[in-house]
Amino acid sequence: MGLGTYENYRRAPPDMMKFGYDAPEGVEIRGRYDGEFAAILDRDALKFVAGLQREFRSRIKYAMECREEAKRSFSEGASPGFDPATRYIREGEWTCAPVPPAVADRTVEITGPVGRKMIINALNSGAKVFMADFEDALSPSWENLMRGQVNLKDAVDGTITFHDKARNRVYKLNNQTAKLFVRPRGWHLPEAHILIDGEPATGCLVDFGLYFYHNHAAFRRTQGAGLGPFFYLPKMENSREAKIWNCVFEKAEKTAGIERGSIRATVLIETLPAVFQMNEILYELRDHSVGLNCGRWDYIFSYVKTFQAHRDRLLPDRVQVGMTQHFMKSYSDLLIWTCHRRGVHAMGGMAAQIPIRDDPEANNAALELVRKDKLREVRAGHDGTWAAHPGLVPVCMEVFSNNMGDTPNQIQSMKREDASAITEEDLLQRPRGSRSLDGLRLNTRVGIQYLAAWLTGAGSVPLYNLMEDAATAEISRVQNWQWLKYGAELDGDGLGVKVNNDLFGKVVEEEMCRIEREAGKEKFRRGMYKEACKIFARQCTAPTLDDFLTLNAYNNIVIHHPTGSSSRL
Numbered sequence: 001m002g003l004g005t006y007e008n009y010r011r012a013p014p015d016m017m018k019f020g021y022d023a024p025e026g027v028e029i030r031g032r033y034d035g036e037f038a039a040i041l042d043r044d045a046l047k048f049v050a051g052l053q054r055e056f057r058s059r060i061k062y063a064m065e066c067r068e069e070a071k072r073s074f075s076e077g078a079s080p081g082f083d084p085a086t087r088y089i090r091e092g093e094w095t096c097a098p099v100p101p102a103v104a105d106r107t108v109e110i111t112g113p114v115g116r117k118m119i120i121n122a123l124n125s126g127a128k129v130f131m132a133d134f135e136d137a138l139s140p141s142w143e144n145l146m147r148g149q150v151n152l153k154d155a156v157d158g159t160i161t162f163h164d165k166a167r168n169r170v171y172k173l174n175n176q177t178a179k180l181f182v183r184p185r186g187w188h189l190p191e192a193h194i195l196i197d198g199e200p201a202t203g204c205l206v207d208f209g210l211y212f213y214h215n216h217a218a219f220r221r222t223q224g225a226g227l228g229p230f231f232y233l234p235k236m237e238n239s240r241e242a243k244i245w246n247c248v249f250e251k252a253e254k255t256a257g258i259e260r261g262s263i264r265a266t267v268l269i270e271t272l273p274a275v276f277q278m279n280e281i282l283y284e285l286r287d288h289s290v291g292l293n294c295g296r297w298d299y300i301f302s303y304v305k306t307f308q309a310h311r312d313r314l315l316p317d318r319v320q321v322g323m324t325q326h327f328m329k330s331y332s333d334l335l336i337w338t339c340h341r342r343g344v345h346a347m348g349g350m351a352a353q354i355p356i357r358d359d360p361e362a363n364n365a366a367l368e369l370v371r372k373d374k375l376r377e378v379r380a381g382h383d384g385t386w387a388a389h390p391g392l393v394p395v396c397m398e399v400f401s402n403n404m405g406d407t408p409n410q411i412q413s414m415k416r417e418d419a420s421a422i423t424e425e426d427l428l429q430r431p432r433g434s435r436s437l438d439g440l441r442l443n444t445r446v447g448i449q450y451l452a453a454w455l456t457g458a459g460s461v462p463l464y465n466l467m468e469d470a471a472t473a474e475i476s477r478v479q480n481w482q483w484l485k486y487g488a489e490l491d492g493d494g495l496g497v498k499v500n501n502d503l504f505g506k507v508v509e510e511e512m513c514r515i516e517r518e519a520g521k522e523k524f525r526r527g528m529y530k531e532a533c534k535i536f537a538r539q540c541t542a543p544t545l546d547d548f549l550t551l552n553a554y555n556n557i558v559i560h561h562p563t564g565s566s567s568r569l
C-alpha cells in the first residue's frame with residue numbers, strides 16, 4: 001500500500017514518521033505527508049529550492065530591511081518619488097527582449113487560485129491567459145500549496161481531470177486552452193512547513209522553484225513555443241527586488257540548461273513606491289520581461305500603508321476609490337507609456353464585479369460596470385485585462401476586440417507620449433470623496449468574512465456580489481485602521497461622527513450579528529468567524545499598522561507534523 005494519506009503516515013515505521021519526505025541535507029519538511037505531495041517534494045526538486053534559498057536569502061533579507069528603512073522615512077514625513085540616482089535608466093533609450101509570439105495576444109487574462117476544478121475551468125474559459133495564483137487568491141495552507149503544485153503539473157502535462165461527484169460531472173481540458181502564467185507569493189511570506197538550514201523557506205522561492213523544476217521542459221514544449229515558463233511577480237516595492245528575481249531566473253535557466261531569457265514574467269505594479277520604479281523594474285528584468293500590470297487593489301492598500309503616518313491622507317469610502325481618481329488614472333497612464341516605450345505589454349487590472357446568477361437586472365448592471373471599466377482600459381492603451389470569473393471573459397473580450405481590431409496588442413499603436421508629463425504630484429494626489437458609517441460597517445463586515453474564509457482555506461470569495469481576495473480585504477483593514485488612528489470624521493453621513501474605539505467596538509458587535517444572520521446559525525457556529533473577528537479587530541486597533549493581514553494571520557494556518565511540534569516562525 002502506498003503512503004498516500006495521513007493515516008498511512010501515522011502507521012508508517014518510525015524512521016518514515018521522522019523522514020516522511022526524502023529531503024536533502026539541511027532541508028526539513030514539516031507539512032503533512034502525502035504520496036502525491038512526495039512526488040512534488042522529491043529530493044532533487046528540494047535540492048533546487050534549497051539552492052535558491054541559500055544563494056538568495058541574504059539579498060532577500062536585505063531587500064526586506066530596505067522596505068523597513070523606506071517605511072521609516074515615509075513615516076518621518078517623506079513621500080515616495082522618482083530616484084535621482086536612476087534617472088539615466090528612465091531617460092535612456094532601451095527596450096526589453098521582444099515579446100514571445102506565444103503570448104503576443106493577452107487581451108483577456110483570467111485569474112484564480114490553484115484548485116483543480118478552477119484550473120480546468122480557467123484554462124477552458126476562452127481567455128488568452130490563465131494566471132494561476134499562489135498569492136492574493138490563495139490561502140497559503142500546506143494543503144492548498146502542495147495540492148496546487150500537483151494540479152499545475154497535471155495541467156502542464158495536459159492530463160488534468162476532475163470528477164465532481166456531487167454533480168457527476170467530469171472536467172477535462174479542451175483542445176484549445178489559455179496560456180498558463182503562475183503567480184508565486186510575495187517576497188514577504190515565509191513557508192513555515194519547509195525549513196532550510198533551520199529557517200522557514202521563502203514562500204515565493206518554494207512556489208517558483210517547485211513549479212519551475214517540474215514543469216519547465218513540458219511547458220516549453222507544449223505551451224511556450226520554446227520559451228517559458230511564464231510568471232506574474234507580485235507586490236514589489238523597489239527594482240532591487242526585481243533584480244533578485246532576475247538572478248533567480250538566471251540561476252534556474254542555468255540549472256535547467258535552457259537559454260537565458262527563456263523565463264518571462266509580468267510584474268504587478270501594486271505598491272505606491274513601485275510606481276516610481278517602473279522603468280528600473282523593467283530594466284532589471286529586461287531579458288525576462290513581458291510587461292507590467294496595474295494591480296489596482298493592492299495599490300490602493302499600499303497608498304494607505306505608505307502614508308500611514310500622514311494624517312492628511314485619509315481615504316474616502318472604499319467604493320469611491322476607483323480607477324477614475326486622478327492618482328489611479330495617472331498610475332495606469334504612466335504604466336502604459338512606460339511599457340510601450342520599452343516594447344512590452346501594459347496590462348490592465350481586475351474589476352471586482354462578478355456575475356449575479358439569481359438577479360438578471362443586477363447581473364446586467366454588474367456586467368455594464370465591467371464593460372465600462374474595460375472600455376476605459378482599452379481606450380487608454382492597455383493591451384489586455386483581467387477577468388475574475390469565466391462569465392466575464394466574453395464581455396472583456398468583446399470590448400478589447402472591438403476596440404483593438406485585429407492587432408494582438410497596442411504596444412506599437414498606443415505610445416501615450418502624453419503620459420510622459422505625469423508628475424510625482426499627479427501620482428500622489430489625494431483621493432477625493434467622503435467617509436461614512438456605512439463605509440466603516442462594510443469594511444468590517446467584508447474584512448471579517450474574508451478572513452474567516454481565508455482561515456478555512458478559501459483565499460478568494462464572493463461577498464455581496466463582488467470578488468474579495470487578500471488585496472481587497474487589505475483595503476478594508478487599513479482603511480479602518482487609518483480612520484481609527486486619526487479619528488476620521490464620517491463626513492458623508494451629514495452626522496459628523498468621529499471614528500473611535502467605542503464606535504468601532506459597536507460596529508464590530510453589530511456587524512457580527514448581521515454576519516450570523518446572513519450566514520445562518522449553523523454555518524456561523526461551524527465557521528471561523530469569531531477567530532477572524534478577533535484578528536481583524538486587533539489589527540484595526542493596533543497602535544502600529546501590521547505590514548500584512550495575511551502575514552499576521554499566517555500562524556493560524558500553519559500545521560506542523562507530526563502534530564504538536566512547534567512552529568518556528
Ligand SMILES: CC(=O)SCCNC(=O)CCNC(=O)[C@H](O)C(C)(C)COP(=O)(O)OP(=O)(O)OC[C@H]1O[C@@H](n2cnc3c(N)ncnc32)[C@H](O)[C@@H]1OP(=O)(O)O
Pocket residue numbers: 110111112113117118119121122133136137297298350354355387388389390460461462466467468469471472
Ligand atoms: C486583486 C487580485 O489579485 S485579483 C486576482 C486574484 N483574485 C482572483 O483570482 C479571484 C478569482 N475568482 C474567484 O476566485 C471566483 O470567481 C469567486 C470566488 C470570486 C467566485 O467563485 P464562485 O462562487 O465559485 O463563482 P460561481 O459559483 O459563479 O462559479 C461558477 C463556475 O465558474 C467557475 N469559476 C468561478 N471563478 C472562476 C475563475 N476565476 N477561474 C475558473 N473558474 C471559475 C466555478 O468554479 C464554477 O464552475 P462550475 O460551474 O463548473 O462549478
Ligand SMILES: O=CC(=O)O
Pocket residue numbers: 136268270294295296297298299349350471
Ligand atoms: O493583484 C492584483 C491587485 O489588484 O492587487
Ligand SMILES: [Mg+2]
Pocket residue numbers: 136234268270295297298471
Ligand atoms: Mg495584488
